[in-house]
Amino acid sequence: MSWKMWSLKKSIWVFHVNTGACNNCDIEIVNCLTPKYDIERFGIKLVGSPRHADALLVTGVVTLQALPRLLEVYRQTAKPCVVFPIGACACDTGIFYNGYHVAGPVDKIIREEDPNAIIAYVPGCPPKPEAMISGVMKALSAI
Amino acid sequence: MSLFTVLLWILVVPVTIVLGLAASWIVRKVSALVQWRVGPPLFQPAYDVIKLMGKEILIPEEANKSVFMMAPLIGFVGVLLLSLILWNALAVQRPFVGDVIVAIYLMVLPSLALILGGSSSASPHASIGTAREMKLVMGYELPLVLAFIVVLIKTGGQLSLAGISQQVPVLSISGMLAFIVALLCVQAKLGFVPFDIAEAETELGSGVLMEYSGALLALWKVMQAVMLVALPFFLMILFLGGYGTNHLTGVGAISAIILLIVFVVGRFMSGRSKFLDVMALLSFIGICILAGLGKYVLILVLLILIKNTNPRLKIDQAMKFFWGFCTVTLVVSIILASLGNYYNVSWL
Numbered sequence: 001m002s003w004k005m006w007s008l009k010k011s012i013w014v015f016h017v018n019t020g021a022c023n024n025c026d027i028e029i030v031n032c033l034t035p036k037y038d039i040e041r042f043g044i045k046l047v048g049s050p051r052h053a054d055a056l057l058v059t060g061v062v063t064l065q066a067l068p069r070l071l072e073v074y075r076q077t078a079k080p081c082v083v084f085p086i087g088a089c090a091c092d093t094g095i096f097y098n099g100y101h102v103a104g105p106v107d108k109i110i111r112e113e114d115p116n117a118i119i120a121y122v123p124g125c126p127p128k129p130e131a132m133i134s135g136v137m138k139a140l141s142a143i
Numbered sequence: 144m145s146l147f148t149v150l151l152w153i154l155v156v157p158v159t160i161v162l163g164l165a166a167s168w169i170v171r172k173v174s175a176l177v178q179w180r181v182g183p184p185l186f187q188p189a190y191d192v193i194k195l196m197g198k199e200i201l202i203p204e205e206a207n208k209s210v211f212m213m214a215p216l217i218g219f220v221g222v223l224l225l226s227l228i229l230w231n232a233l234a235v236q237r238p239f240v241g242d243v244i245v246a247i248y249l250m251v252l253p254s255l256a257l258i259l260g261g262s263s264s265a266s267p268h269a270s271i272g273t274a275r276e277m278k279l280v281m282g283y284e285l286p287l288v289l290a291f292i293v294v295l296i297k298t299g300g301q302l303s304l305a306g307i308s309q310q311v312p313v314l315s316i317s318g319m320l321a322f323i324v325a326l327l328c329v330q331a332k333l334g335f336v337p338f339d340i341a342e343a344e345t346e347l348g349s350g351v352l353m354e355y356s357g358a359l360l361a362l363w364k365v366m367q368a369v370m371l372v373a374l375p376f377f378l379m380i381l382f383l384g385g386y387g388t389n390h391l392t393g394v395g396a397i398s399a400i401i402l403l404i405v406f407v408v409g410r411f412m413s414g415r416s417k418f419l420d421v422m423a424l425l426s427f428i429g430i431c432i433l434a435g436l437g438k439y440v441l442i443l444v445l446l447i448l449i450k451n452t453n454p455r456l457k458i459d460q461a462m463k464f465f466w467g468f469c470t471v472t473l474v475v476s477i478i479l480a481s482l483g484n485y486y487n488v489s490w491l
Contacts, residue, residue, distance in 0.1 A: 002197075003193070003197065004194075004197035004198075007190055007193040007194035007196075007197060008194055008197070010186075010187075010190035010193075010194065011187065011190040011191045011194045013191075035178060035179045035180045038175070038180040038181050038182075040171070040175060040180065040181075040182060040183050041181050041182070041183065041184070043183055043184070043187050043190060043191070047344075047349065048344045048345070048347070048348035048349045048353075049268075049348040049349050049352075049353045049354075051201055051353065051354055051355060051356040051360075052349065052352075052355075052356060052360060054194070054198075076201065078198045078199045078200070078201055078356040078357055079198070079199045080198070080199075
């Protein structure tokens with residue numbers, strides 16, 4: 001394992017991308033920062049710019065409006081980075097399956113842009129903060 | 144120059160950087176404890192910097208590339224030079240007359256580098272952050288220099304840091320007022336919360352640093368960490384009478400090294416990191432007090448508490464605060480200090 005990946009695991013800075021979520025997953029993400037869950041214990045921090053980010057938390061089904069924005073944010077993120085589709089909609093479009101406004105699940109869209117992207121899924125509607133923490137930790141130990 | 148002094152000067156830069164990273168961990172840990180959280184582990188700032196070193200460096204297409212790359216270097220060099228001058232006055236006691244003026248000039252350099260970097264990065268968020276940083280610099284430089292004038296009057300026109308550090312201006316009314324205002328100016332220089340207008344995570348992304356990534360961002364982070372050492376040291380020398388050596392200093396230094404080894408080993412051996420981290424925090428503060436750096440810890444804790452108990456100001460509120468309240472306070476304290484000098488009343 002290279003030192004780059006070792007240090008990436010120790011300090012994950014997260015950028016939150018909402019591609020058309022109902023705000024439920026977003027609330028649960030912010031819940032992770034509260035004293036009850038406190039993800040700063042693992043070195044995880046919410047940052048305001050994709051240039052600083054090591055992980056993109058994508059919530060919600062990718063609408064046609066949000067598609068170019070999501071790709072732009074992914075291109076702006078400094079590599080190596082991990083993409084986390086959070087919630088049922090982001091993982092496989094959920095109840096919006098085959099909707100007229102849906103561009104597709106997050107993993108397919110990101111893979112079209114970058115075939116070697118690291119993607120880890122956290123399903124649930126919305127996923128519990130415990131599920132997110134365990135998802136992030138499992139993904140990191142698998143890298 | 145003997146071999147020992149040469150080795151000492153080679154060691155100063157890494158020691159300053161390590162101390163800065165430890166101080167930035169203390170800031171995050173104490174903030175977490177104030178908010179009833181657990182907080183990051185002991186090596187978190189070091190992990191962050193190592194990780195950023197390994198990341199890709201992205202440069203915006205429209206950015207002025209040379210200025211964009213140079214700005215963090217300028218800021219880093221400026222703050223390292225500042226800390227060297229302060230260490231020179233604190234430890235080696237071989238200062239030159241007028242080094243306090245050099246220190247005041249060097250203290251502007253990090254803010255200037257931030258302005259350069261933000262304005263050359265071709266991002267609207269960064270340019271708003273730059274505009275705010277410029278206004279903030281104009282705001283706090285005036286009270287800071289006025290506070291320095293109070294110190295000059297109280298110490299009888301000394302222009303070297305070592306000379307100033309022989310006296311304690313804070314033990315008078317005017318010196319106390321000047322110290323409070325200078326503490327707030329340092330808060331603004333560090334970009335801590337009531338004055339984090341230029342970074343403003345929630346509204347500007349991260350303002351001036353928005354477009355930086357990878358090793359360049361790591362340089363900014365190390366620069367901010369070293370500022371956490373240099374600026375409180377500067378306040379300590381100016382107002383609180385400098386480095387307090389006593390008969391426990393040697394014991395403190397030795398126990399510092401032993402405890403540090405114990406905690407580094409314990410951190411890797413044991414899973415109970417929460418307990419160990421709190422113990423490391425307490426022992427770090429204890430060691431600092433033993434080694435004569437208790438005043439540094441006092442200033443750092445004051446800064447952290449102000450940071451955690453205040454909401455962010457708007458830029459016009461900050462300007463009004465610095466040019467109105469702070470400047471008037473300092474004019475009053477300059478008058479008090481002059482009166483005290485004239486009538487030989489030391490407590491004025």
